[in-house]
Amino acid sequence: MTPSRDALLFDTCAIINLSYCSPVATLFRDRYKGRGGWAEAVRLELTRQRTRKPPHPQAGRACNWAKSWLGEPFRVTDAEGQAAVVEIQESISLGSDDDSLDHLGEAVSIHLLSAAGGGRLISDDHGARDAARSRRVKAASTVGVLAELLSRGLVAPESVDTYLTVLRAQERMRVPLTAIDLLGGSLASWA
Numbered sequence: 001m002t003p004s005r006d007a008l009l010f011d012t013c014a015i016i017n018l019s020y021c022s023p024v025a026t027l028f029r030d031r032y033k034g035r036g037g038w039a040e041a042v043r044l045e046l047t048r049q050r051t052r053k054p055p056h057p058q059a060g061r062a063c064n065w066a067k068s069w070l071g072e073p074f075r076v077t078d079a080e081g082q083a084a085v086v087e088i089q090e091s092i093s094l095g096s097d098d099d100s101l102d103h104l105g106e107a108v109s110i111h112l113l114s115a116a117g118g119g120r121l122i123s124d125d126h127g128a129r130d131a132a133r134s135r136r137v138k139a140a141s142t143v144g145v146l147a148e149l150l151s152r153g154l155v156a157p158e159s160v161d162t163y164l165t166v167l168r169a170q171e172r173m174r175v176p177l178t179a180i181d182l183l184g185g186s187l188a189s190w191a
Contacts, residue, residue: 005118019062042105
């Protein structure tokens with residue numbers, strides 16, 4: 001099973017970040033249901049984060065939210081695809097001390113979207129977005145998607161500000177962006 005050419009594949013960071021803010025999570029689910037998806041590696045990463053010591057406090061809620069609307073996760077089972085995933089994963093984590101399983105979900109998603117010839121990676125990992133774009137795969141952060149929706153009048157500025165405030169409160173974002181910044185095209189590293 002491969003994603004459609006208009007699929008949005010969500011990575012672990014994006015799923016966790018969205019799950020912190022129910023109104024925005026609901027907006028994403030309602031707007032992208034039927035197009036949203038995820039990789040089995042993302043599901044496994046969320047499960048691993050939930051069971052490690054100490055567990056990630058949001059991983060369980062994030063995984064349950066994703067299961068509620070993203071459908072069956074996509075997998076890469078062929079040897080050639082798995083080799084491509086390893087190469088993408090290494091390019092994302094180049095120069096970092098990340099765990100060997102980190103970035104696997106992003107790498108699988110990038111490979112699947114590249115093979116599908118379309119779709120978009122939704123990732124709040126800057127390195128993953130760069131890796132996707134270097135392989136001609138469209139990529140956006142959750143903040144970038146909200147900026148698009150905001151510019152089209154499809155989300156209220158107050159909802160965007162709530163999400164950005166929640167991300168900062170949870171120490172998931174350091175940049176003091178607001179809805180006004182997003183309307184002005186200033187996304188900083190969240191582009």
